[in-house]
Amino acid sequence: MSARVLVGVKRVIDYAVKIRVKPDHTGVVTDGVKHSMNPFCEIAVEEAVKLKEKKFVKEVVAVSCGPQQVQETIRTALAMGADRGIHVEVSGKDYETLGPLQVSKILAALAKKEQADLIILGKQAIDDDCNQTGQMTAALLDWPQGTFASEVNIEADMLKVVREVDGGLETIKIKLPAVVTADLRLNTPRYATLPNIMKAKKKKIANVKPADLGVDMSSRLEVLKNIEEADAGGAVQTNTEGLSSLVMEQTLRPVKSGSAPSPIQTRPM
Amino acid sequence: MAAARALVRGVRLGSYSIGRSRSLIFNSVQRRGIAACIDPSIGLTDEQKEFQKVAFDFAANEMAPHMAEWDQKEIFPVETMRKAAQLGFGGIYVNPDVGGSGLSRLDTSIIFEALSTGCVSTTAYISIHNMCAWMIDTFGNNEQREKFCPDLCSMQKFASYCLTEPGSGSDAASLLTSAKLQGDHYILNGSKAFISGGGDTDVYVVMCRTGGKGPKGISCLVVEKGTPGLNFGKKEKKVGWNSQPTRAVIFEDCAVPVTNQLGAEGQGFNIAMKGLNGGRINIASCSLGAAHASVLLARDHMCVRKQFGETLSNSQFLQFKLAEMATKLVASRLLVRQAAVALQEGRPEAVSLCSMAKLFVTDECFSICNQALQIHGGYGYLKDYAVQQYVRDIRVHQILEGTNEVMRMIIARSLLTES
Numbered sequence: 001m002s003a004r005v006l007v008g009v010k011r012v013i014d015y016a017v018k019i020r021v022k023p024d025h026t027g028v029v030t031d032g033v034k035h036s037m038n039p040f041c042e043i044a045v046e047e048a049v050k051l052k053e054k055k056f057v058k059e060v061v062a063v064s065c066g067p068q069q070v071q072e073t074i075r076t077a078l079a080m081g082a083d084r085g086i087h088v089e090v091s092g093k094d095y096e097t098l099g100p101l102q103v104s105k106i107l108a109a110l111a112k113k114e115q116a117d118l119i120i121l122g123k124q125a126i127d128d129d130c131n132q133t134g135q136m137t138a139a140l141l142d143w144p145q146g147t148f149a150s151e152v153n154i155e156a157d158m159l160k161v162v163r164e165v166d167g168g169l170e171t172i173k174i175k176l177p178a179v180v181t182a183d184l185r186l187n188t189p190r191y192a193t194l195p196n197i198m199k200a201k202k203k204k205i206a207n208v209k210p211a212d213l214g215v216d217m218s219s220r221l222e223v224l225k226n227i228e229e230a231d232a233g234g235a236v237q238t239n240t241e242g243l244s245s246l247v248m249e250q251t252l253r254p255v256k257s258g259s260a261p262s263p264i265q266t267r268p269m
Numbered sequence: 270m271a272a273a274r275a276l277v278r279g280v281r282l283g284s285y286s287i288g289r290s291r292s293l294i295f296n297s298v299q300r301r302g303i304a305a306c307i308d309p310s311i312g313l314t315d316e317q318k319e320f321q322k323v324a325f326d327f328a329a330n331e332m333a334p335h336m337a338e339w340d341q342k343e344i345f346p347v348e349t350m351r352k353a354a355q356l357g358f359g360g361i362y363v364n365p366d367v368g369g370s371g372l373s374r375l376d377t378s379i380i381f382e383a384l385s386t387g388c389v390s391t392t393a394y395i396s397i398h399n400m401c402a403w404m405i406d407t408f409g410n411n412e413q414r415e416k417f418c419p420d421l422c423s424m425q426k427f428a429s430y431c432l433t434e435p436g437s438g439s440d441a442a443s444l445l446t447s448a449k450l451q452g453d454h455y456i457l458n459g460s461k462a463f464i465s466g467g468g469d470t471d472v473y474v475v476m477c478r479t480g481g482k483g484p485k486g487i488s489c490l491v492v493e494k495g496t497p498g499l500n501f502g503k504k505e506k507k508v509g510w511n512s513q514p515t516r517a518v519i520f521e522d523c524a525v526p527v528t529n530q531l532g533a534e535g536q537g538f539n540i541a542m543k544g545l546n547g548g549r550i551n552i553a554s555c556s557l558g559a560a561h562a563s564v565l566l567a568r569d570h571m572c573v574r575k576q577f578g579e580t581l582s583n584s585q586f587l588q589f590k591l592a593e594m595a596t597k598l599v600a601s602r603l604l605v606r607q608a609a610v611a612l613q614e615g616r617p618e619a620v621s622l623c624s625m626a627k628l629f630v631t632d633e634c635f636s637i638c639n640q641a642l643q644i645h646g647g648y649g650y651l652k653d654y655a656v657q658q659y660v661r662d663i664r665v666h667q668i669l670e671g672t673n674e675v676m677r678m679i680i681a682r683s684l685l686t687e688s
């Protein structure tokens with residue numbers, strides 16, 4: 001089989017950074033803050049490169065949406081073994097409101113344009129924890145999806161995916177073309193080697209605009225306010241009696257409209 | 270790479286509220302270098318940032334968790350170093366045609382600085398190994414390069430640099446180890462002292478006397494472990510640099526083929542000094558990494574430790590101390606990188622700059638690490654905390670590869686003999 005894989009990589013604030021909310025509560029401080037590739041995206045790239053090494057895949061294309069700086073993230077993917085990159089230029093207001101819906105529309109359009117057979121994404125990004133892009137992309141393309149994958153195997157022209165679900169592990173077989181989202185235990189991403197980093201310099205990154213793909217970037221969400229978690233009144237509840245009422249209270253709290261709220265906020269967003 | 274591993278180990282430290290009582294021992298995360306003004310990636314090209322990132326990730330995941338154990342048990346971490354070699358760290362500035370990575374001196378400095386945050390002692394040995402591989406690559410003929418360099422670059426074999434003797438340290442040109450020509454072999458007699466890796470390494474780059482007195486009588490020979498007449502002294506017990514064994518290397522009628530001579534007869538001292546120029550930048554870079562990690566550790570401790578009703582970060586004296594440490598760190602980094610660029614461009618002032626960098630940076634970085642230990646108070650003296658290991662490990666950088674006093678000699682000579 002000689003498939004083409006599209007891997008989405010997202011540039012996020014580095015996991016080790018202490019997040020600070022902007023004084024005007026419109027977002028978090030990103031200027032001068034260290035950014036790196038989303039850890040789940042690293043796992044996705046590693047899986048794609050592994051499939052190429054197994055000769056199942058003939059080309060790995062790394063895609064990222066955002067301003068000029070995301071090219072660093074694409075280069076990291078190239079250094080890990082991706083063959084070429086696509087930078088979808090999104091900046092300014094569009095970048096501030098960029099979310100899973102817009103990204104999945106972009107990925108769906110690119111999948112058709114590049115004739116991809118497989119899309120591998122991280123299961124979620126560590127900045128917004130949406131966990132929606134993979135699912136939305138599959139829906140837009142009407143492709144099967146294997147999300148929260150902890151193991152991916154090829155069987156003839158199908159993919160056998162072991163998924164991590166609440167009840168344990170679920171094994172499904174899906175036909176290609178498909179979307180897979182990588183969970184933590186799928187693999188351990190390799191270090192880029194110095195020779196690969198130098199080779200990556202020669203690999204091409206194409207520039208594309210959302211308008212060229214016919215994607216509408218307007219957002220259905222409006223962020224009202226971002227506040228520090230200490231001020232949000234989030235708490236660690238050690239007994240379950242008050243937990244259900246706490247969950248109800250948190251669910252109705254308009255910290256960020258339209259988002260799926262988690263009862264215990266571990267990161268101010 | 271580092272992120273995914275850290276998640277698996279459950280060290281997810283993104284939260285504020287749990288932060289206050291987090292153990293200072295698990296502070297490998299903080300070594301990733303986030304504070305903007307001391308960010309070591311300032312001024313680097315995208316490619317150099319990638320190199321640095323790999324080195325930082327490798328240091329945080331493969332070295333930092335073990336650095337205390339390697340120090341305490343005096344383990345020479347062969348497997349970890351071979352993993353590093355797989356990434357290209359075995360022959361960073363060696364030519365790619367014999368397995369090296371072919372990078373510049375500046376790239377090398379950046380990489381060692383980052384690796385050093387994980388373990389100074391191991392990184393310092395890797396830099397010595399790199400220096401030896403470069404010497405063979407640069408001054409060896411094709412047979413020698415093809416025989417030794419590929420194995421050194423992959424760290425299938427390890428190397429040691431043998432110049433110092435019990436009777437000649439700073440006065441290196443007065444070395445006594447003799448190499449008498451007998452047919453197609455040199456017969457070596459004498460001993461070398463303080464050899465890093467000695468006894469555990471496979472390839473020894475030895476400076477020995479083939480001719481008359483002084484530097485012009487010295488040649489460079491490559492001696493392989495297992496050669497009859499090559500023996501080792503006892504393993505030295507050191508204050509730091511414990512993840513690399515240090516032994517005397519003793520030659521007793523050791524026969525080395527003439528084909529193992531690097532460069533021309535009488536060129537040995539020259540080769541040794543050229544190797545040391547790069548070695549000095551590398552050692553200074555290792556000091557930088559330790560200082561960088563120590564500044565972050567000190568800063569984090571100041572934000573957590575409370576006395577007199579408030580955190581140490583509210584004390585103006587300590588704020589000023591931290592500011593001075595950070596300023597010295599950035600100044601040191603600039604000097605090392607400038608020296609690296611001068612060396613890779615072959616500038617006439619390169620030797621002096623390398624000496625200046627080694628002198629200034631090893632002194633300043635030791636002072637930084639020492640201050641960081643002081644800021645930790647009593648905890649700084651405990652082996653549970655990494656800062657004491659940085660202090661112990663980089664103390665020797667002010668001594669080896671040319672003492673800081675010899676650095677002053679080199680700089681003074683260049684100032685006073687300029688026409």
